[in-house]
Amino acid sequence: MANGIRDRVALVGMGCTRFGERWSDDADALMVEAFDEAIADAGVDVTDIDAAWLGVGFDTQNIGPSGIPLSMALRLPNIAVTKVENYCASGTESFRGAVYAVASGACDIALAMGVEKLKDTGYGGLPVRTRGVSYDMFNVTGSAPGYFAQLAGAYCARHDADPSELKRAMAHVSVKSHANGARNPKAHLRKPITVEQVLNAPMIAEPLGLFDCCGVSDGAACAIVTTPEIARSLGKRDLVTVKALQVSMSNGWELQGSGWDGSYFHTTRVAARKAYAEAGIEDPRRQLSLMEVHDCFSVTELVTMEDLGVSPEGGAIRDVLDGFFDAEGSLPCQIDGGLKCFGHPIGASGLRMIYENYLQLLGRAGERQRGVPPSLALSHNLGGMPNQNVSAVAIVGLHKA
């Protein structure tokens, strides 16, 4: 394996819109809002940006093809814009493009934007769409909650877990994220909830009730990256650098082969292993300070704790119920509310996670700032369904940490 890009790229500016039902705003307005914050943070001029990457998940309900919508919205100076799409991991994918461009030396300063305008569909939940001619013929269209709900039964079967105990742990995941989201002014959902509310909520796809599902939101998030040297020359003292950036794709084994039992994410395990190697992390449970994971559903967050090697196999229920991942716990997960409450504008989510980690590392997270100063933060951005997906793991940290 290549040596990776540890500490070769620094984040100098980040921005994120308020997530939510932004009825009055087009995707253009959301991108401008995120960009304004990022460029002011970076202290560079738009003409300093060499290239840009744009991540969007849902084309048809959105901005349409190509990178042109970003170029037009920001009136970029005719630089290259690469549009990327990797399901819900599109945000981290756009980040990867910008970071690799800087790491390679092809660009001094690069921009990553993720955006999604979901609330123009007329109904709740994610839009229904084709997944290609072949997939549509051989598989079930289904919904996201329908696919992710399957983790629960499979997890209980694998670990001989009590379904009601799993359901309680899932409820704890959501209650924790609502408590965190309540302290985040940019979050979509800001009301604390109780375990009883979660357990008694209407069923969406058994055993996922309403509060086991994340918000579907409009929003955008943006990152400006450069080399640590240029960052210093811009007057940045505390530097946040990329420690690892790994993406793993399903190749059809989970969907068509034999052996996967449906209770975990094969790709997350692969991406995490590679990311820890790239970042030089041997014991993620102790070494990581913070985590933002792809909690599209409560059960996803729970099993991801094991896939990331933070909880032992079959131990996530106990860790969750022990408060290990609470804001005041040993390793906070979704201290900003996560997809669950910050919201989930598909293309923006991966960058939103990195945005939160960046703020926390720099001590700029306001009311929700972690008391113990964090030094190493992981984000996990998942696209697709448990049986066929993209897992992206990004680890950022204080330079020299």
Add this chain to the structure above:
Amino acid sequence: MIGIRAAGAYVPRLRLQRSSIAAAHAWFAPGLKALSGGERAMANWDEDAITMAVEAARDALHGRERDLVRKVILASTSHPFQDRLNAGVVKEALNLPDGVAALDIGGSQRAGTSALLEALESARAFDGDVLLLGAEKRRTQPGSELELTHGDAAAAFVIGQDELAAEFVGGHSLTIDFVDHFRSEGQDFDYVWESRWLREEGYAKIAPRALKEALARHGLAGADVSRFIMAAPQKGAAAMIAGAAGISASAVADDLAQQMGGAGAIQPLILLARALEDADAGELITVVGFGQGCDVLFFRATGSSAVAGLGVSGWLARRTPEANYVRYLTLAGHLAIDRGMRAEFDQKTPLAALYRNRKAVMGLVGGRCAKTGVVQFPKTAISVAQNARAQDTQEDYPLADRLARIVTHTADGLTYSPDPPCYYGAIEFEGGGRLTVEYADVEPGRIEVGAPVRMMFRVRAHDETRGFIKYFWKAVPDYRAAIPATLAAE
């Protein structure tokens, strides 16, 4: 000698309670109360004459060599397609070789018996079997008598020349344009004339004449008939006709009206398949089909078993009562409820893609790596096997008749389904091969990790914009669960 080598059937699991139909219409048509006893078989939204014919065919072919089939005939007055060979869809679903003839027969309530005569004629000309199928899912007008008396079902026979369960003794037909009801192109429902006229001028005159002529033609007497099969939806009509031809009342077969209703043109085939479950050697079975004339067929049972699958009785025993008339109306397409925007998803089928993938989509044929033995669905150029990369090594591997077990499952209340919630998940076949499928005919406690399921050919979606029907396979709880899995998995 020509005759029936094997018989099978299919009856949908749902049984609509007639009392619920009559109760719903009592304000408008209180007279329907007279027909409110018992239940009728009710195809779900994802079942039609094609899917039911496929299941009946699989039932009849259970444990048999399919390569002997030379011709497929599908009789129905409710063929889903007017111009696309319905029997051709069945052929693909059964994964029969391309070298078979196929034919749709319809047009009257006698289509079932006329198709049976046609199949017997064909079998004389072929060195092989004729697969005769009959399936009926009639659109019955809400509030009509037919809504109560009809039942959806299918029957199947393997017709051939040796190892017969029933020898064909002979037949006789009358053709008379007696129109007691009709349905023209573009019409949703039958237009029905007075039932007393049908009884007195039709059943009481045309059928006995045909029967007497048939007996005389083949040197038989009414007293020789040990089983008399006629599916007249009017109570007592079959016994009256039998009596007029000198056939004993005790020979008149139960028309199954109470358990499933009458499946129109193919009900005589259902009753014949039922009779062949327990007919003793030497029994003379008479089958009558009535509609714009009359068909009469005589069979002599050999005492060999015709039914290796579930048969009519087995499928009738697999039942779930349905008392929600509004649910029936909705599933049958009579009530346009607000289905939500998710139902707007475009179901257009790329016909070129369907054609090139037809073995996988229609026949559920996967691939098996000739080197490693790894099974997968669908077949691909490069094997899915981890650590055993092989290219262009996969051979056709049919999966439809293999037992599978549930790996994951869900009951999805968000995605659009005509019959929510939508149950689906991953299954793995015994011997390998994995598929994410919808679960149909879901029963409490039978959708769980490790539970056995079997495949059924069903409607995946209706493309309402273009009038096309998408078929694919779904998994249903193992309906042969009582049989040891090793025996049932051939």
